[in-house]
Amino acid sequence: MNLESLNYEQREAVEKTEGPVLILAGxxxxxxxxxTTRIVHLIKNKNISPFNILAITFTNKAANxxxxxxxxxxxEDNDEMxxxxxxxxxxxxxxxxxxxxGYNRSxxxxxxxxxxxxxxxxxxxxxxxxxxxxxxxxxxxxxSAKDKLLSPKKYKDMNISDNRKTKIAEIYKLYQxxxxxxxxxxxxxxxxxxxxxFKENEEVLEYYRNxxxxxxxxxxxxxxxxxxxxxxxxxxNHQNICVVGDxxxxxxxxxxxxxxxxxxxxxxxxxxxxxxxxxxxxSTQVILDAANKVISNNIERKRKKLWSEKKEGEKIKIxxxxxxxxxxxxxxxxxxxxxxxxxxxxxxxxxLYRANAQARPIEDALNKSNIPYTIYGGVKFYERKExxxxxxxxxxxxxxxxxxxxxxxxxxxxxxxxxxxxEKIEDRASLRQESMYSVIVDIESNSDLSPKAKKSIKEFxxxxxxxxxxxxxxxxxxxxxxxxxxxxxxxxxxxxxxxENLDRIDNLKEFVxxxxxxxxxxxxxxxxxxxxxxxxxxxxxxxxxENEKVSLMTIHTxxxxxxxxxxxxxxxxxxxxxxxxxKSMNExxxxxxxxxxxxxxxxxxxxxxxTLTQRRTLYGKTAPSVSSRFIEELPNECIEKLNSPQNEIxxxxxxxxxxxxxxxxxxxxxxxxxxxxxxxxxxxxxxKENDTSNIKAGDKVFHPKFGVGTVVGMMGSExxxxxxxxxIKKINKEYTTIDLL
DNA sequence: TCGGCACAAATTTTT
DNA sequence: TTTGTGCCGA
Numbered sequence: 084m085n086l087e088s089l090n091y092e093q094r095e096a097v098e099k100t101e102g103p104v105l106i107l108a109g110x111x112x113x114x115x116x117x118x119t120t121r122i123v124h125l126i127k128n129k130n131i132s133p134f135n136i137l138a139i140t141f142t143n144k145a146a147n148x149x150x151x152x153x154x155x156x157x158x159e160d161n162d163e164m165x166x167x168x169x170x171x172x173x174x175x176x177x178x179x180x181x182x183x184x185g186y187n188r189s190x191x192x193x194x195x196x197x198x199x200x201x202x203x204x205x206x207x208x209x210x211x212x213x214x215x216x217x218x219x220x221x222x223x224x225x226x227s228a229k230d231k232l233l234s235p236k237k238y239k240d241m242n243i244s245d246n247r248k249t250k251i252a253e254i255y256k257l258y259q260x261x262x263x264x265x266x267x268x269x270x271x272x273x274x275x276x277x278x279x280x281f282k283e284n285e286e287v288l289e290y291y292r293n294x295x296x297x298x299x300x301x302x303x304x305x306x307x308x309x310x311x312x313x314x315x316x317x318x319x320n321h322q323n324i325c326v327v328g329d330x331x332x333x334x335x336x337x338x339x340x341x342x343x344x345x346x347x348x349x350x351x352x353x354x355x356x357x358x359x360x361x362x363x364x365x366s367t368q369v370i371l372d373a374a375n376k377v378i379s380n381n382i383e384r385k386r387k388k389l390w391s392e393k394k395e396g397e398k399i400k401i402x403x404x405x406x407x408x409x410x411x412x413x414x415x416x417x418x419x420x421x422x423x424x425x426x427x428x429x430x431x432x433x434x435l436y437r438a439n440a441q442a443r444p445i446e447d448a449l450n451k452s453n454i455p456y457t458i459y460g461g462v463k464f465y466e467r468k469e470x471x472x473x474x475x476x477x478x479x480x481x482x483x484x485x486x487x488x489x490x491x492x493x494x495x496x497x498x499x500x501x502x503x504x505x506e507k508i509e510d511r512a513s514l515r516q517e518s519m520y521s522v523i524v525d526i527e528s529n530s531d532l533s534p535k536a537k538k539s540i541k542e543f544x545x546x547x548x549x550x551x552x553x554x555x556x557x558x559x560x561x562x563x564x565x566x567x568x569x570x571x572x573x574x575x576x577x578x579x580x581x582x583e584n585l586d587r588i589d590n591l592k593e594f595v596x597x598x599x600x601x602x603x604x605x606x607x608x609x610x611x612x613x614x615x616x617x618x619x620x621x622x623x624x625x626x627x628x629e630n631e632k633v634s635l636m637t638i639h640t641x642x643x644x645x646x647x648x649x650x651x652x653x654x655x656x657x658x659x660x661x662x663x664x665x666k667s668m669n670e671x672x673x674x675x676x677x678x679x680x681x682x683x684x685x686x687x688x689x690x691x692x693x694t695l696t697q698r699r700t701l702y703g704k705t706a707p708s709v710s711s712r713f714i715e716e717l718p719n720e721c722i723e724k725l726n727s728p729q730n731e732i733x734x735x736x737x738x739x740x741x742x743x744x745x746x747x748x749x750x751x752x753x754x755x756x757x758x759x760x761x762x763x764x765x766x767x768x769x770x771k772e773n774d775t776s777n778i779k780a781g782d783k784v785f786h787p788k789f790g791v792g793t794v795v796g797m798m799g800s801e802x803x804x805x806x807x808x809x810x811i812k813k814i815n816k817e818y819t820t821i822d823l824l
Numbered sequence: 825t826c827g828g829c830a831c832a833a834a835t836t837t838t839t
Numbered sequence: 840t841t842t843g844t845g846c847c848g849a
Contacts (some may be wrong), residue, residue, distance in 0.1 A: 142838045170839045195837085270839050338837065375842040438835055440840085460837085501825080619839065634826075639836045661835055679836080702834055 084127040089120065096325075096358040097121045100129060100297070103318075104325040105345075105351035109389045110374070110685035111365030111645065114327050115145075118299060119152040121325065122164075125297055126157065131162035137317070138296040140168055141302045143620050145643070149301075149807070165295070169310055170270060172618050173277040180287050184280050184525055187266040189611055191478050192618035196270050196466065196486045198222055203489075205257045211250065224248075225255045229271035230307035230339030232278060264518060266484045271339075274309045288316060296321050303328030303348070307339040322352065325404035329376050330385050334679045336671075346385065363389045365645050365688050367396025373691075373721040374684040377713055380734045381674045383578040389685075398723040403713065403789065407653075407701075408442070410694050411448035414650050417692065418633060419452055421648055423636070429455055433634040433646040435683050437659040440701060441652060442635050449633065459636035469576075470594055474617070476566045480550050481610045486512070490519065493626070499539040499752045507531055508540075508581055520547075546570060550757035559613045567591060567670075586820040638683040649687035651680075654695040655708040680713045698790060706783050778802065783824040791806060791824065 086094050095108045096117050108114035122138060125131040140146045143576070150166045153782045165172060174192070182188050193201065202218045202225075228238045235256035242248035262268065268276060281288040298318050303326035306314070318324035326348060333342045351357045361369055367757045371389040378384070404410035414434055421427055434445055434456075442458055449456050463472060472495055475488035483489070490509075494500045511529065526532065527538045546569055553565050567573045573591070601616060602608050634646070653659055662677035684691065699708050778784070782794045784804060792806035 140838090145838080168839065192839090194839090202832095273839080287827090302838080334836080335838075338834085439835080443840085497825085621839065637836060640839085658835095663835070700840080 084120070084123050086124070089117070090362055092360050092362070093117050093120075094357050096360070098122050099325055099356050099358070100125055100325075102366055103322055103348075103355045105348045105355050105357045106301075106325065106327040106360060107357065107385055107387060108327050108329055108360040108365060109387050110329065110332060110682070111363040112360035112389070114301070114360060115149065115152070115363075117360070118301060118327060119156060120150055121151075121299065122153050122158045122166075131297060133161045134295045135294060135467060136164050136299075136506065137172070137297070138164070138166040138299045139172060139301065139314070140166075141305055143168055143171075145301060146171075149758050168619070169313070170273050171615075173273040173313070174615055174619065175579075176277050176287075176291065177273065177280065179505060180280055180284070181282050181391060183287065184276065185530065186263065186268070186276065187482075187484070189482055190268050191482050191485050191488070191614065192273070193262070193267045193269045193487065194465075194618060195222075195270075196266075200487050200490075201261055201265075202254070202258060204509075205254050205261060209257060211254070216250065216254065220264060221251060221254055223666070224251050225258060225337055226269075226271050228255065229275050230309050230341075232309050232312060245621065248326045255414075260745070261486070264484065264516065265486045266482050267487070271309070274307070274313055278309060278312050278316065281313070290318050291317055296323055298324045299327045300324070301328075302346045304330050304333040304342060305335050305340040306344045308341050308344070309339075310346045311341065327479070329387075330383075331381070331387065331678055332642065332682050334642065334675060336675050338535060342383070346383065359387055361387055361389055363685075365392045366391060366685060367393045367689055369396040369398055370687050370689075370691055373399055373717050375682050376718045376721075377684065377716045379683040380716055381584075381677055383671065383674060383675045399691045399693060399717065399721055400723050400725050402692065402725045403710075403727075404694060404696045404699070406696050406705075407699050408445045408448075410652060410696050411444040413694060414445060414652065415448035415452040415454060418449070418454055418648075421690070422454075427647060429633045431647040432650070433636065433641065433644070433648070433686065434650045434652060435636060435638045435641050435686065436652050437482055437638060437661060437679070438653075438701075439637060441658075445652070454633055455631060456633040456635055459634065459640050464590070464593075465617060465621060467587075469590055470571075473591060473594060474564065476550070476570065477563070477614060478548060479520070479609060480554055480562075480566075481614060483547065483551075484518040484597065486519045488690055491571075493543060496571050498543060500536060500543065504532060504536040506542070524632070555608055558602055558608060559610055560595050560602060562594055562610065563598055575770050604651060626780055638679050638686075641686050642682050645686055645688055647688045648690045648692075649683070650694065651683045651690045652694045653692045653699070654711040655699065656711055658699065659711050659713070660702070675712065682713075698785070727731055779824065 086097060089097060093113060093116070095174050096104065097120050100121070106114065108115065108117070118138065122136060125136060125397070126133055138146075138149060140149060142220050146167050153166065154160055154166075165175075172522075177186075177190070178188055199222065202222055203213065205457040206216055206218065206221070215478050229777055233241065235252055239252035241248060242252065253384055262272065275345035279290075286560045297316055298314065300314055305328070314324065319361050326345070329346045330342060330345050333340060333345070336342060349357065366374075366389075368391050371391050375388055399406075402410075403779070404413050418429070418432055418434075421432065422429055434442075436442065436445075439460060446456070446458070465474070469536060472492055475491040475510065478485050478488040479492065486509075490505060493505060507529075508522050510521050512522045514524070522529070523540050523544055526544070529537070532540070537548055548564070550566060551563055557565065573588065574778055576588055597617075598613065605612060634644075657665055659680065660673055662749060693714065695710050695714065698705055778794060778797065780796060783791065784802075785791055790806060792804040794802055795805050
């Protein structure tokens with residue numbers, strides 16, 4: 084293996100194969116190249132067997148890419164080597180040995196919507212109000228407990244003085260019991276149970292320890308505590324652990340990623356060799372200067388400074404638009420111009436935003452200009468109702484203990500098994516600590532159901548029974564067709580030829596082709612493996628930005644990608660940084676937003692636009708906007724202001740900013756409660772200041788539709804206002820919110 | 825059991 | 840604005 088094409092640091096990272104290595108890989112510094120080269124170096128130059136190598140990533144996409152690149156470097160296929168995501172790696176381990184900790188080896192994997200249903204069930208069973216214990220909040224609490232490897236019991240013990248959390252611990256406990264009864268694991272469990280298995284079974288752990296004598300982890304800044312522990316257990320003996328990541332790109336803290344994992348790697352392992360990859364092969368120096376400057380405002384980070392050989396570059400263009408429609412038109416116009424003049428394809432251009440809701444006006448503008456685009460994110464294929472229904476059937480066929488799936492389809496299509504009957508079945512299942520399926524199999528012995536209901540249930544059991552028999556003889560794709568026919572699902576959709584239903588039928592057909600594809604590509608073609616592969620591959624093979632389309636996505640989604648031209652839109656306080664982070668008493672929330680901004684900026688190779696508005700309508704409410712602090716943090720020499728609106732609002736009396744000022748002032752001196760009180764008082768004051776009851780001629784005001792204007796006259800509650808560029812209008816202040824400027 | 829209506833809520837989402 | 844949810848009457 085030739086290492087000539089690497090720079091000094093990259094080469095160091097590749098050649099240092101023994102002992103713990105931390106590679107701090109800045110954006111665009113070629114870390115995938117380093118990782119793949121390192122693997123090949125181990126095999127070719129160091130004679131390590133692929134069998135002993137484990138490479139872990141977060142996404143399937145990253146895993147596939149790495150596998151492909153290694154394959155082409157090695158010039159041979161190698162399936163002894165594990166290059167996989169945390170989750171699929173854990174599934175593989177669990178499928179082999181999870182029975183050792185009392186679970187069924189053919190477990191199903193619950194996704195977030197299954198989780199939600201199950202939590203709702205648990206709340207009902209515990210007689211808890213779902214307004215007080217909002218299911219989503221409960222899930223995220225449980226999930227974060229799991230990320231920290233807290234069992235229900237530990238979680239309870241830790242929060243003994245907190246009533247709410249004590250209750251949540253109870254829900255958590257029941258939730259785990261129900262999962263187990265259904266032979267199901269949620270995504271978090273995949274990691275947690277693997278760690279549990281390792282801790283309780285010396286010989287299992289020993290096997291993998293001996294096997295994986297070289298471990299590499301990609302995107303280490305995104306690991307949770309549980310994932311950290313998983314890796315630590317495996318690397319304990321040989322210590323040949325190489326982690327790659329960028330603390331500045333840690334943007335999934337809200338999802339359990341613990342930035343301490345990377346910040347404290349050097350403390351957690353002995354004699355860590357650290358390599359910083361700071362040469363960037365993507366962007367111009369102007370863009371990197373801007374990114375470096377913005378991120379330097381974060382305190383919790385490892386110092387890094389990206390540099391590039393691309394010394395020349397266009398300045399970052401900043402545009403202030405009137406509102407989001409205006410902003411969208413600006414984006415569309417410029418995309419059109421750029422694509423014409425500079426010989427740039429549409430697929431070279433991305434529009435990035437903080438929140439999905441911002442895509443709407445952009446879409447409208449692009450449509451108007453006939454510019455093709457794809458939106459990333461949105462409703463996923465596997466989340467569609469018809470697909471979920473079909474999947475539920477398949478899961479029940481594979482694993483009848485799966486109550487959540489069973490409940491989903493027991494009356495779909497409608498076969499006269501109503502809510503009452505289902506409830507009775509559930510109660511009985513609960514009583515006997517068994518699955519619902521075992522209850523309905525011997526429904527005869529159940530006396531409190533009507534003969535009619537019993538008959539329907541028996542029919543349902545027969546359908547499932549016959550499908551289970553078919554599973555043994557048919558390939559998955561054929562089985563799916565049988566499911567659709569036998570259950571009458573397709574028939575039901577065909578009855579009513581609405582467009583919606585035709586779409587659904589199309590999707591189901593698409594699903595059949597996915598199954599055929601699976602059969603073609605997999606070694607293990609059984610239903611269990613099919614279901615696993617679907618659970619673990621939520622990203623439907625996005626058509627590889629093949630042809631000529633502008634990409635629209637959130638900044639989160641853009642991580643890891645690059646585009647010659649990037650538009651970062653909505654650079655406004657309370658949108659980016661998002662209001663939650665601004666309002667929170669926690670500076671680390673702002674730091675995460677700033678890292679997100681850093682990620683956004685570093686997506687651009689050559690040209691970067693940043694846009695903001697003077698007033699924005701979001702969720703049907705219009706409010707004046709304030710330019711983002713991240714805009715203010717950009718170095719002057721890197722930016723070019725495209726317009727300088729006369730009435731630009733640079734600073735407002737907006738309560739959040741007031742709050743922010745106070746936050747900084749008091750951050751270190753007083754406790755949170757006092758701070759909160761102070762802040763509330765200040766907000767009240769700010770609101771009073773904005774009281775429009777004593778408005779008078781000459782006052783500058785802001786109107787949600789017409790923008791900034793001057794009051795010229797007033798009569799009762801009717802104001803006459805001269806608006807900038809919009810002329811004189813009469814406004815009734817009783818009906819419109821007008822802000823004093 | 826379903827459709828209609830009022831009401832509330834609304835970041836980000838690799839698996 | 841959009842989207843989901845709960846409740847009520849037919």
